[in-house]
Amino acid sequence: MELVASEVGLKMETGTRRNQTLICAPLMADTVDQMLSLMQKAKQSGADLVEIRLDSLKSFNAAIDVEILIKRCPLPTLFTYRPVWEGGQYEGDEKSRLDVLHLAMELGADHIDVELKAVEEFYSSFHGNKPAKCKLIVSSHNYHNTPSAEDLGSLVARIQASGADIVKFATTAQDITDVARIFQITVHSQVPIIAMVMGERGLMSRILCPKFGGYLTFGTLESGKVSAPGQPTIEDLLNLYNFRQLGPDTKIYGIIGKPVSHSKSPKLYNEAFKSVGFNGVFMHLLVDDIEKFFQTYSSTDFAGFSCTIPHKEAALKCCDEIDPVAKSIGAVNCLVRRPTDGKLFGCNTDYVGAITAIEDGLRDSHHASISNESPLAGKLFVVVGAGGAGKALAYGAKQKGARVVIANRTYERARELADAIGGQAVSLSELESFHPEDGMILANTTSIGMQPKVDETPVAQEALKHYSLVFDAVYTPKYTRLLREAEEAGAQIVTGVEMFIGQAYEQYERFTGLPAPKELFRRIVS
Structure with missing residues (x-):
């Protein structure tokens, strides 16, 4: 393939997308034939490139199969051969693993992912120049927590210094506020960066890549079949979250709760936003400590929130101004941030x-x-x-x-x-x-x-x-x-659906300043 992924991304859907962030489909399969089949599915689903997870293959002949995978792939490629010590499935020796990645690079792979811990050995065993077409992603994965902003900054500096074309790191969310540090690193990065937080609490790091300038995000072909915890599907990225339309000026909305993944609110509001061209995105926000959440996400970019069990009473205490009715009830289920001064207004539409x-x-x-x-x-x-x-x-x-x-x-x-x-x-x-x-x-x-x-x-x-x-x-x-x-x-x-629709009308109008599309809401919910 002649184009690198970023060029392909720019050529796709010209004029209809507001960002250049790519969607990468991670492909996990037992056989090369299954992998080839998934590649076609990835193209049909709207992915920009595929991550070929060689470590998921039960057996393959590198000398033959790597070339087949590159030549027959309808999309740009990212080759990953993840060892067990970095969360992958490969248990063999390092030299064989790195030789396969060298081979993929020489045969025309668009991207190669090499772990930060292995990159020195990768270079020392490599003779000759790296093909200009191939972008080297140097990656680091933390499956335990999300370090401090200072530690993340020094990690990025080390990855950059290793000679990476693209910096990649993934951490694990212990709290949704961990994601704020990833946004901070991403938006200030001077080099292409892939940064995400794994787990349900880290979901917004994957959706909001385009807003903060991430190089790519990962989207699965099928719900539940993920290469890392918390990956959304490509279908959801494109059609639920309107991923192609997100940009630096997109306003962030969401439903705060615990549990929260069952909520249909993102479907309702994102469809409504799309129908009128409103530049906002609405997400599930799994929040443990609501006060900490609002202290962390205090910018006017975080513009409005629905609030559900168990946070409605605690949310009241986080507001700068409260509707008198909500004050009497002692609970709020809708919070709107004033764009002028960032103050939080709370009301109750339940x-x-x-x-x-x-x-x-x-x-x-x-x-x-x-x-x-x-x-x-x-x-x-x-x-x-x-x-x-x-x-x-x-x-x-x-x-x-x-x-x-x-x-x-x-x-x-x-x-x-x-x-x-x-x-x-x-x-x-x-x-x-x-x-x-x-x-x-x-x-x-x-x-x-x-x-x-x-x-x-x-x-x-x-x-x-x-x-x-x-x-x-x-x-x-x-x-x-x-x-x-x-x-x-x-x-x-x-049914609760009637209450859900009724309270959503007022919330939508408070979020957007526009009349609620009542017929659309009913159609979506039914």
Whole structure:
């Protein structure tokens, strides 16, 4: 192949991409034939180049197969022969391994990846000049943690001094704030750099490469089949995160939670951003300590956040300004950073989405009164959970004239919330026998029944016959065990999807300043 990868990247999709960061598909296969098949799949998927992981091959004849792999590859190549001591699968001797990489270089590979620990030996055993076409990537992998910015800086300097054309290092995220140090190194690098943080907490390092000037990112052909922890698929990079459209001025949004990978928010917001040409990207953000997160990512580039379990109450304390309703609830689920001064504004859109969905459900089931008042007025409204979402629903139901009961595993927390809103408290175990009247409304605001624990339910089926309507804030799956059993017991059900869509409208408008594309949201969610 005559073009190096960066030239190919620039020629692809000219005029439609805002960055030159490449997408590399790592290919792991048992046989050369399987590897050749994956190359075709990589081209079809939209990859710019492929990483041929020679260490994954169960057996191969270097003298013949390396040339076949280069000549028959429809994309530029990156050859990696990773030893066990650097996280790979090769267990043989070093001389044989480095000889194969030399051979690949001489036969026309576009990139060769050599570990920093082996690069001196690679040079000393190499006779003759390196072909100009081949770019030498010198790499270092840390599977334990992410060092300090100072240590990372000196690592990059050592890799540069080794004669690398491209610097590559990968670390492991113990906390999402580790990624900030990688961004800092990448954006200030004077040489082409591949820098990423492995693991779910490091996901944004892989997505935001184009924003901070990374040379390439790795995207897998198939979900779960990764060459390093935390790799997204090429499909997700291109179609979920709009990777080609990201650039230095792209604003960063995301859903903060723990767990968070189940959330459909990135799909919803990124599709909406793309539909109007809004220059933003929305990601899953697995956050352990929300205060530390906001202290670390304080720039106006980090422009807005949805917030879910278990951080809604802690997020309130991180805000510079809080909407009065959110203050009353004691929880925020939406945070927007003011572009002028970087101050954080927090509000709560949960209760609007949920209460509206429940009211609509009651009207649909003909339980609404003839007057203009809310169909919740006078109803006994049982809220399961006393966290952020529980507070939001309790506040919203009370505002609509309902009589509110809080049920929680810890009775003290239920009592605290009940006292705050002027309601009644019971423990979750008492809920089985709690039915002072029929026609009550039940709202589950806990994560009980959420994927992967789909067989769990907060309330036994026998108790559900006393409710006229049951709402579940969980929306993965859409129909939880609680909702299925409530329907069997004759109750009207309202899914968490309705709340999810309702609260998303307002968040989108706060993030973008644009009207929410309601039809698009409904189409995406359905």
